[in-house]
Amino acid sequence: MEGANLKGAQNITQHIGTGSIRLELARGNLHLSDLAFTYPLKLVAPKASPKSQSVFLLSYGGGLVGGDAIALSVVLEPNTTIALMTQGSTKIFKKRPGLPATQQTMEVELQAGATCLLIPDPVQPFAGSAYTQRQSFTLHDESNLILLDWVVSGRPANGEIWDFLEFTSTNSIYAHDANQPSHATGRRLISRDAQIMCFPETKKQMSKYNCMATMLFVGPATAGASRTLLTRFKHEERIRGHSGSRIHQSDPGMVQWTVTSHRTVTILKVVGESSEQVKEFLNATVDDVGWRSQYGREPFRALE
Template structure:
């Protein structure tokens, strides 16, 4: 059996806990889980992680991150250091903001030379079964990826009804997402995905709209808007269908 990455230290405080399930691959897996099934007014999550040189780590979640009505707002901050030759796979389930929710998310990821990042970031509309469609009060998401102090990717999403009714602005779409692939670990997958998405036709009224854009010499960003959260999740996991072979186990086959 080859080298295997292990979790050397894990510490969490309420409302978050960290689960480190065993798997059949060589990577260390960490899942976040929230007490109470979501974030309520005033909750502030702060997560720091380091992936040591040559190691492989997967960070995911147990179910959607639900943001409940929160007049004062909720916040989540992730800071990750990925050292030389290491790989971080960051693939949480979607963020879902309910009516009246206010949420800010910041992700700051630092890559050393030769380090790799595979990231999935999805946001979906609220409780569709009760008629909610983008009824939250505020959502912002900032993602910054740097290598040796230089920004590779720096982006912020802002969805706020102050700029106009969200359900009208987003039209038929109920889910938005980004998949980011950087570094040598995903080189073959990036090439295949860029070619595949580059040949897709543009169809008016399609349930799924997606695009692919290069980032420097060793990165690719994939974006999608879908008419349902299920379609978006299916699309994103299909794009990442190379992960089981890369990790030695399938992170979506265990039902979280």
């Protein structure tokens, strides 16, 4: 029996998918000059709207099995706007013996005046899963980034609540720096946000909550949103008398949130007892800061 199990594990196939997207302005219209992908990644691009080009990041079967790896490269040429979305939560299935953790990496270059809206549905790691996500963004002058990175506890209806083995998500934001030596990367790090969770510590710490979200935004088009949220947070602190370092509750039984700003990058963090509570808070925030009127409804469909 043991030999049969080992043989089965050795025959398991690891899938490594790659993808590339390049968006440009051609005669004043948005145009995808490159859209390529391999299994298990699938990219779907509807017709561009006047405001942005949407691209759906999909996986066959609605999720990633243990050991799968995806690497996506995105280049936004000057003054283009892209909305990167999913069609439902990304399910992370149980880790398979003999294979590494499921991995996703994304590299995005935003050239001068470009905008990237990355607003997916949440990641849903199943019990026994292991997942690593690394996302990197290089911003040129006057470019803008709005990024949502969120995760749910698993499958609460099945009794799976923060029962994954490990979950790591890292978002790195760089500024393009043409003055760096030719042998250097040509960019400098301005912000890195990492969420590292593992069993059983996370299950104990997050027992009250079923959803955690991080939203990062940077660029001149997001400056007003940053001021609005920072002012709102300070106002709620004064009312409740909370210290500036604490995450505090917006309404009884609802979400808890905090917002900070450093090196031009604003980071909003939200936790809630349910994904619906977090979604409602984020959806209201998008309206409050004017992003839906600025970029249209489509990029934020994951919050509706």
